[in-house]
Amino acid sequence: MPSSTEELQSHLRKDYEHGFTTDVESDTLPPGLDEDVIRHISRMKHEPDFLLEWRLEAYRHWLTQREPNWAKLNIAPIDYQAISYYSAPKTQADGPKSLDEVDPKLLETYEKLGIPLEERAALAGVAVDAVFDSVSVATTFKDKLAKEGIIFCPFSEAVQEHPELIKRYLGSVVPTTDNYFASLNSAVFTDGSFVYIPKGVRCPMELSTYFRINAANTGQFERTLIIAEAGSYVSYLEGCTAPQRDENQLHAAVVELVAMEDAEIKYSTVQNWYPGDENGVGGIYNFVTKRGDCRGDNSKISWTQVETGSAITWKYPSCLLRGDNSIGEFHSIAVTNHHQQADTGTKMVHLGKNTRSTIVSKGISAGQAQNIYRGLVHMGKNASSARNHTRCDSLLMGDRCGAHTYPYMEVKNPSARVEHEATTSRIGEDQLFYCQQRGISEEDAVSMIVNGFCKEVFRELPMEFAVEAQNLLALSLEGSVG
Amino acid sequence: MNAAADMVARYCAELASIAPTLPAAEVPWIQQTRSKARDDFARLGFPTRLQEAWHYTNVGTLQRRFFSLASTDISIDPKAIEPFLYTDLDCHQLVFVNSIYAPALSTIGTLPSGVTLENLATTLAQTPQQLEPFFHSREQPADHAFNALNTALLHDGTYLHLAPNTQLDKPLHLLFLSVGKAEEHCAQPRNLIQLGTGSQAVVLESYHSLDDAACFTNACSQVILEAEATLHHYKLQEENQLSYHIASLQVQQAQRSHFESHLLSLGATLARHELSVDLNGEGAHCSLNGLYLGGGRQHVDCHTEVRHMQAGADSRQIYKGILDGRARGVFNGQVYVHPQAQKSNAEQSNHNLLLSNDAEADTKPELEIYADDVRCSHGATVGQLDDDMLFYLRSRGLPEDAARGLLTLGFARDLLERMPLKPVAEQLEKKLIEILSQSHGLKSLI
Numbered sequence: 038m039p040s041s042t043e044e045l046q047s048h049l050r051k052d053y054e055h056g057f058t059t060d061v062e063s064d065t066l067p068p069g070l071d072e073d074v075i076r077h078i079s080r081m082k083h084e085p086d087f088l089l090e091w092r093l094e095a096y097r098h099w100l101t102q103r104e105p106n107w108a109k110l111n112i113a114p115i116d117y118q119a120i121s122y123y124s125a126p127k128t129q130a131d132g133p134k135s136l137d138e139v140d141p142k143l144l145e146t147y148e149k150l151g152i153p154l155e156e157r158a159a160l161a162g163v164a165v166d167a168v169f170d171s172v173s174v175a176t177t178f179k180d181k182l183a184k185e186g187i188i189f190c191p192f193s194e195a196v197q198e199h200p201e202l203i204k205r206y207l208g209s210v211v212p213t214t215d216n217y218f219a220s221l222n223s224a225v226f227t228d229g230s231f232v233y234i235p236k237g238v239r240c241p242m243e244l245s246t247y248f249r250i251n252a253a254n255t256g257q258f259e260r261t262l263i264i265a266e267a268g269s270y271v272s273y274l275e276g277c278t279a280p281q282r283d284e285n286q287l288h289a290a291v292v293e294l295v296a297m298e299d300a301e302i303k304y305s306t307v308q309n310w311y312p313g314d315e316n317g318v319g320g321i322y323n324f325v326t327k328r329g330d331c332r333g334d335n336s337k338i339s340w341t342q343v344e345t346g347s348a349i350t351w352k353y354p355s356c357l358l359r360g361d362n363s364i365g366e367f368h369s370i371a372v373t374n375h376h377q378q379a380d381t382g383t384k385m386v387h388l389g390k391n392t393r394s395t396i397v398s399k400g401i402s403a404g405q406a407q408n409i410y411r412g413l414v415h416m417g418k419n420a421s422s423a424r425n426h427t428r429c430d431s432l433l434m435g436d437r438c439g440a441h442t443y444p445y446m447e448v449k450n451p452s453a454r455v456e457h458e459a460t461t462s463r464i465g466e467d468q469l470f471y472c473q474q475r476g477i478s479e480e481d482a483v484s485m486i487v488n489g490f491c492k493e494v495f496r497e498l499p500m501e502f503a504v505e506a507q508n509l510l511a512l513s514l515e516g517s518v519g
Numbered sequence: 520m521n522a523a524a525d526m527v528a529r530y531c532a533e534l535a536s537i538a539p540t541l542p543a544a545e546v547p548w549i550q551q552t553r554s555k556a557r558d559d560f561a562r563l564g565f566p567t568r569l570q571e572a573w574h575y576t577n578v579g580t581l582q583r584r585f586f587s588l589a590s591t592d593i594s595i596d597p598k599a600i601e602p603f604l605y606t607d608l609d610c611h612q613l614v615f616v617n618s619i620y621a622p623a624l625s626t627i628g629t630l631p632s633g634v635t636l637e638n639l640a641t642t643l644a645q646t647p648q649q650l651e652p653f654f655h656s657r658e659q660p661a662d663h664a665f666n667a668l669n670t671a672l673l674h675d676g677t678y679l680h681l682a683p684n685t686q687l688d689k690p691l692h693l694l695f696l697s698v699g700k701a702e703e704h705c706a707q708p709r710n711l712i713q714l715g716t717g718s719q720a721v722v723l724e725s726y727h728s729l730d731d732a733a734c735f736t737n738a739c740s741q742v743i744l745e746a747e748a749t750l751h752h753y754k755l756q757e758e759n760q761l762s763y764h765i766a767s768l769q770v771q772q773a774q775r776s777h778f779e780s781h782l783l784s785l786g787a788t789l790a791r792h793e794l795s796v797d798l799n800g801e802g803a804h805c806s807l808n809g810l811y812l813g814g815g816r817q818h819v820d821c822h823t824e825v826r827h828m829q830a831g832a833d834s835r836q837i838y839k840g841i842l843d844g845r846a847r848g849v850f851n852g853q854v855y856v857h858p859q860a861q862k863s864n865a866e867q868s869n870h871n872l873l874l875s876n877d878a879e880a881d882t883k884p885e886l887e888i889y890a891d892d893v894r895c896s897h898g899a900t901v902g903q904l905d906d907d908m909l910f911y912l913r914s915r916g917l918p919e920d921a922a923r924g925l926l927t928l929g930f931a932r933d934l935l936e937r938m939p940l941k942p943v944a945e946q947l948e949k950k951l952i953e954i955l956s957q958s959h960g961l962k963s964l965i
Contacts, residue, residue, distance in 0.1 A: 107571065416901075433891035436858065442886040448901040451873035455902070461888050461895040 095223030298333030317376025320348025331363035373406030586705035633682030699732030774800025813846030
């Protein structure tokens with residue numbers, strides 16, 4: 038296919054569609070980070086003392102740490118003192134009570150993104166806790182959830198209203214000393230989401246949060262904590278888009294999940310932050326620590342992610358399978374194009390008996406992008422009869438991209454079984470020929486083949502997300518013929 | 520940490536003091552190569568677990584003791600080496616005691632014309648210029664402490680050169696013996712093998728201990744295969760359970776050359792086998808096979824690195840581990856595909872069998888791919904013997920341990936069957952049966 042390279046290039050040059058900036062005045066701290074900044078953030082958010090102490094402890098530890106450099110990523114040096122660590126939309130001062138009180142400009146932003154908040158919430162039955170920069174501006178369906186005893190609110194609100202839960206669970210999965218970016222997040226996080234599902238409750242709807250980075254030069258430090266008490270179930274959706282911008286923006290989120298006995302948490306992500314332009318200028322740096330703790334027996338945590346955005350992705354959603362018979366799952370599609378770099382994967386740490394985990398990772402690399410799967414499967418001494426199956430496939434489109442696989446398997450128990458398989462290939466010319474011969478355009482054929490390649494993961498996504506994810510994928514890769 | 524630095528300094532001091540007595544000490548480029556390597560070693564020190572390549576292997580106990588580098592004159596009774604010979608195999612045989620050539624024990628038959636086979640000290644003393652391709656064709660990796668240590672000493676080993684279109688008439692058996700009774704010794708053989716266009720050879724390296732003293736073997740072999748050359752390489756490591764065995768084998772392959780490697784690792788308290796293959800020419804092919812057994816507190820670590828640098832090359836890897844007692848097996852295989860290396864075909868697999876509750880397997884098969892028109896795959900498994908299979912055998916009246924032994928042998932035999940040199944394969948199988956019989960009642964069956 039001699040002409041395809043050109044064609045490919047023209048399609049790959051496609052601009053980011055969701056690039057625009059909403060003009061909202063922000064109450065922003067000057068750039069820089071020291072203990073005073075942390076005290077200021079804590080004071081602005083009227084936090085209890087224990088949280089301030091916790092932040093300061095994290096900050097002091099962060100100072101002793103070095104940026105991790107083991108990932109196969111090429112990262113321009115980050116000046117942590119040039120980042121402003123707090124920014125809140127001004128209208129937030131009084132706090133909107135309902136959608137009507139929300140700044141219309143914010144609502145407009147969601148409109149542009151194709152997420153009509155009220156409509157979507159009403160039609161799809163999704164409660165949206167929309168995070169605009171660092172402060173939540175609208176929460177819906179609260180009453181319905183409250184009836185079930187479910188707490189679903191911005192993190193800062195949970196700090197005020199349920200400090201005992203925060204104190205008990207915050208940092209219990211990802212401690213402040215965990216890694217460089219988690220420590221930074223612990224010190225300066227501004228807001229995020231908090232979910233508490235009481236014992237035996239099955240959450241009646243998908244919980245969803247839309248993150249959106251807005252004010253220029255503001256690092257976004259989200260903190261999400263989800264607790265599922267014994268016998269409960271929750272499905273949580275997280276999706277993101279961001280305005281176009283030239284400077285790199287740092288995003289270091291921490292997500293902690295706690296699943297007690299017989300509980301199940303399903304966590305789905307569609308990530309489409311600004312990936313930088315075709316020359317690799319700009320784009321979000323996405324350094325995320327996500328970890329789920331299957332604390333009780335028979336608990337289950339599943340991660341599903343579709344990663345199409347960000348200039349750099351550094352993300353390893355993990356499961357600690359502590360309870361006997363607990364289950365961890367990881368389903369991932371990572372698409373990189375232009376100069377994007379993604380070093381992503383998972384960790385399955387099997388500690389309990391009969392624990393099971395499944396890893397399915399699909400990496401698609403186009404342009405000059407680098408796509409890396411890095412995963413750990415650890416079978417502890419007591420993980421008798423534990424099982425793991427890992428499958429990671431990579432698809433290469435174009436002759437200047439890379440796809441890499443670094444699986445780590447550590448097995449300390451003889452009855453544990455670990456299987457790993459991986460393949461790397463490109464879209465076969467015969468597959469394309471077959472489709473074209475039947476009158477399907479080259480573009481549709483590629484999209485069809487890629488969708489087939491990713492099907493296993495799409496199936497794991499909740500309905501609402503599956504559609505969005507497939508559109509995103511088509512958008513990111515239109516016309517990329519290998 | 521200071522103790523480790525002191526030990527590195529001690530090695531460097533000894534290297535410096537014996538440097539003038541080494542063969543070809545007066546040849547400037549050799550002298551420079553040695554002193555650069557000594558500086559590299561001083562700078563690098565022993566690897567630590569913080570280095571990714573040594574993540575699962577701790578050389579702490581190795582670096583706490585000093586192994587003498589000075590050559591000693593030890594005479595060995597020819598009878599003592601008989602157990603290590605392949606009785607059914609007609610071969611050229613070079614024997615080394617603590618990496619020093621022992622002519623009295625060696626037999627080199629009449630060599631076909633175009634074949635140069637001698638011990639490295641002879642080459643260094645007489646025709647050192649022949650060795651330049653091994654030290655200039657590629658910058659020696661300065662990030663490898665053990666290779667640097669070996670190069671810094673560069674004294675003896677094997678030199679094999681085949682002119683274009685020649686064939687080494689018989690397999691070459693290189694027998695490395697460690698003796699440590701008088702003094703704990705470090706053997707550092709260097710084997711340099713160059714096969715001209717279209718030539719063929721079979722080389723078998725085997726490593727054994729003559730007594731039960733702890734020794735440290737730091738072996739380094741380099742192979743250059745010119746176009747269409749073929750090398751079959753066998754390696755048996757059977758040193759005693761107190762010894763340390765660190766070895767690297769580096770292969771450079773030109774177009775359409777063929778390299779086949781068979782490794783069987785049985786001995787040593789700490790064994791590390793590194794094998795790196797550069798497929799520098801179109802249509803080059805390599806096939807790497809390895810079987811490692813660990814029991815007691817043994818630690819065995821196999822690293823492979825295959826670099827596809829040109830189009831149309833082919834690589835196959837299969838490594839299997841059997842781990843018993845408190846043993847720990849590590850496999851780290853890397854496949855790299857250069858952007859130019861379209862139409863590459865790479866396969867890699869690693870399977871581990873855990874026979875006891877305290878054994879551990881760590882495996883890390885890696886793919887690093889920069890070209891799109893490739894077919895690369897890898898697979899890895901860790902598990903124990905299949906219950907159904909055990910049940911099947913037991914239902915036919917086999918005692919449990921015999922059934923287990925038989926299944927374990929079946930797991931391993933696959934790799935022995937891949938060896939084209941039947942006398943070696945048969946002898947190794949006998950050895951394997953003997954080892955499995957110690958823990959399982961296999962003997963009664965066979």
